Amino acid sequence: MMFNSAGRSKSVFMHYQSIRKKMAGRILLLAALQLAGIPANGAEKAPLRYENEQLHLRLMPRSNEQMAAFFEARGFPPAMREALLEYCFFTVVIKNKMPHTLKLNLTNWRFTAKDETVQRIPRDHWPPVWRELQIPKSAQATFRWTLLPEHLDFFAGESEGGNIILAKTLAPFDLQARFTTGKGAALVARVNDLRCAGNGGQGQ
DSSP: OHHHHHHHHHHHHHHHHHHHHHHHHHHHHHHHHHHHTOOTTSOOOOOEEEEOSSEEEEEEEEOHHHHHHHHHHTTOOHHHHHHHTTEEEEEEEEEEOSSSOEEEEEEEEEEEETTEEOOBOOGGGHHHHHHHHTOOHHHHHHHHHHBOOSEEEEOTTOEEEEEEEEEOOSSOEEEEEEEEETTSOEEEEEEEEEOOTTTTSTTO
């Protein structure tokens, strides 16, 4: 029994270490995107956010110029950059402020503009696109790493970030982000009046 307990403890420790390494890598990429996204006049628009005693959620719209600079700096080929710039990007940061688990499932997020759905482009959309364009595996891997995970369990106090990709729209839209707590309760965060940067919205 003592051996089994020690084995479980080691497994849990290695799991946490793996999570910390993944978070560190993603944070470095997000920091690079933040640097690429500073406007020429040095003024940064305030991010859109939702916060209570359970959750911190922040969204930062990214313009085509910001994303183009970020992608080019990472060696994305022109065909890949052109395909991606047809879409709307937001960098998202989530922090679990609870003493128990917060569960993310992006299929439970709804983006709506006047009762019409704004399509979120999931990560499984991209592999066939990259195969058709013959994008190198290294660029595909870097791109995947910049995306917010589709599913993730946040431990107490844990933060994570990444990009979400939407169909471009000129209209303002709202987000209803549904999470589940470790106790099985639903937690819904709402952020209103989002706009794709480059269309007269935030982030310019």
